[in-house]
Every structure is written in C-alpha cells, then in structure tokens.
Amino acid sequence: MSSKRNSILCPNCRKLISLDEPACPYCGLIRPGLHNTAGIIRKIFLGSDPVRTIIYVNIAFYVLSLLLDPEGILAGGGSFNFLSPSNQSLFLLGASGTIPVIEAHRFWTLISASFLHGGILHIGFNMMALYQLGPFVFREFGFHRFINLYIITGACGFAASVLFGVPFTIGASASICGLIGAIIYYGKSRGGSYGEAIYKQAMGWVVGLIFFGIIFPGINNWAHGGGILSGILLAFLMGYNDNKQESAWSKLLAYACILLTVLILIWAIISSLLNGRSIVI
Numbered sequence: 001m002s003s004k005r006n007s008i009l010c011p012n013c014r015k016l017i018s019l020d021e022p023a024c025p026y027c028g029l030i031r032p033g034l035h036n037t038a039g040i041i042r043k044i045f046l047g048s049d050p051v052r053t054i055i056y057v058n059i060a061f062y063v064l065s066l067l068l069d070p071e072g073i074l075a076g077g078g079s080f081n082f083l084s085p086s087n088q089s090l091f092l093l094g095a096s097g098t099i100p101v102i103e104a105h106r107f108w109t110l111i112s113a114s115f116l117h118g119g120i121l122h123i124g125f126n127m128m129a130l131y132q133l134g135p136f137v138f139r140e141f142g143f144h145r146f147i148n149l150y151i152i153t154g155a156c157g158f159a160a161s162v163l164f165g166v167p168f169t170i171g172a173s174a175s176i177c178g179l180i181g182a183i184i185y186y187g188k189s190r191g192g193s194y195g196e197a198i199y200k201q202a203m204g205w206v207v208g209l210i211f212f213g214i215i216f217p218g219i220n221n222w223a224h225g226g227g228i229l230s231g232i233l234l235a236f237l238m239g240y241n242d243n244k245q246e247s248a249w250s251k252l253l254a255y256a257c258i259l260l261t262v263l264i265l266i267w268a269i270i271s272s273l274l275n276g277r278s279i280v281i
Contacts, residue, residue: 068085094113153230161226174226
C-alpha cells in the first residue's frame with residue numbers, strides 16, 4: 001500500500017503542492033511547508049485582523065502598567081496625566097530612550113515601547129489613529145508588509161529617539177507614523193487622482209503631527225520623524241499590492257518580527273512581575 005502524501009496550497013502562488021517539497025515547482029518558493037506552518041502560527045497570534053489584535057495588546061499593556069503600580073496613577077495632575085502609569089511601571093514593561101537603552105542596556109525596548117502609553121488620552125488618540133490608518137495599509141500592502149511596517153518603523157523611531165538623546169519615551173505613534181510614511185509613498189507612487197488624494201491626506205497627518213509637536217510639550221518628534229522616514233523607505237523596498245507581490249523574504253521577515261515581538265512582550269511581563277519595586281526611576 002502506498003503512503004499518503006500531505007498536500008498544501010503554496011503560500012505564495014496558491015497552487016496545490018506536496019507538503020515536503022523543498023521548493024514550489026510553480027513559483028520557486030523555498031520550503032513552502034515552513035511558510036505554511038508560519039502562517040498557522042500567524043493566525044494563532046494575530047487572527048484574521050492584525051489591526052484589532054495590536055489595539056487589544058496595547059490596551060492590555062496599558063491596563064497592566066496601571067496595575068503594576070496603583071499608587072502612581074494619581075501622582076500626576078491635569079487631563080493629560082489622568083490615569084497615567086508611573087515611570088517605574090513603564091520602565092519595567094519596556095519604555096525606551098537613552099536611560100533604558102544606553103544606561104540600562106535594555107535594547108529590546110526599541111520594540112516594546114510601541115505598546116506602552118502614558119495616559120488615557122495618549123492611548124486613546126493613538127488607537128483611534130491606528131484604527132483609521134491600519135486597515136488601509138493592511139489592505140494595500142498585505143498582511144506581511146503591514147507587520148513589517150508597524151514593527152520595524154516603530155523600532156526605527158525609537159532608535160532615532162535614542163540617537164538624538166531622548167531620555168525616556170513610549171507610545172505607538174512611532175509605528176503609526178511609519179504607516180503614514182508608507183501611505184505617503186503609496187500615494188506618490190500610485191499617482192493619478194486617487195493616489196494624489198491619498199498623498200495629500202497623508203501629508204495632512206504630517207502637518208498635524210508637526211503642529212502638535214510644536215504646541216504641546218513632551219511630544220517625541222524624533223520618534224515621529226524616524227517612523228515616517230523609515231516607513232517611506234520600507235514601503236519603497238517592499239512595494240505594495242498594486243505593483244508587486246509580497247516576496248518570500250518579506251514574509252519571513254514578518255514572521256521573525258512577530259516571533260521577536262511576542263517573545264519581547266512576554267519577557268516584559270515576566271520581568272516586570274518578578275522585579276516589582278526593585279527598580280526606581
């Protein structure tokens with residue numbers, strides 16, 4: 001009796017192939033079975049809507065940052081400090097900047113800082129922006145490129161913050177600015193009346209960011225600028241659905257970003273619960 005061979009749809013060209021093929025005979029994708037397994041892992045961690053999943057993770061970390069140090073919640077005053085986590089809680093959970101990265105050698109905070117917020121208004125504004133911009137980038141760039149844009153541009157934004165001496169910083173706005181950068185490139189590259197309208201709308205966001213950065217203190221303009229520039233560059237390198245299929249390296253990079261981010265966030269939770277009040281900022 002002959003053994004049964006398992007078959008899958010190639011994650012790249014969607015044609016039926018054997019699970020143990022070293023490369024897809026139709027499109028040449030290396031190790032398609034590995035890509036298929038990574039896709040299953042992707043669905044476990046992010047489901048079918050990565051934008052909502054990221055929003056839920058941000059909310060969960062915001063609540064945790066409040067619970068870690070309840071006494072610090074009411075330490076500040078004013079509307080912008082309402083329900084604000086303490087600096088100690090934020091440090092433990094992975095705030096970035098020169099203090100955590102240079103002085104404490106917590107380099108992983110370049111990724112974790114994108115999931116932390118300093119108050120109810122801070123997370124509210126950022127999550128509303130992500131809810132508006134995220135689905136567009138997800139639709140036009142695809143799942144893998146969206147993940148790369150969100151995670152990598154956030155890290156680039158916080159790396160710029162460290163480079164220019166920002167001592168302590170958090171927030172999803174670096175990643176959101178990365179999405180804005182990708183939209184800017186998309187609008188300019190696509191062209192036509194639709195592309196031009198998208199480009200102008202994205203530039204309107206940039207003008208708003210500049211305005212808020214000038215008017216309100218405490219805005220991390222370096223993270224915003226680093227996010228926008230890295231978003232433009234990454235979108236240029238990866239392309240978008242209308243002009244280029246998602247490449248194998250883009251998919252593998254996305255899986256690496258997901259795995260690294262999950263491991264970092266799990267480590268942030270475990271280390272914060274273990275260290276408790278042992279670190280004072």
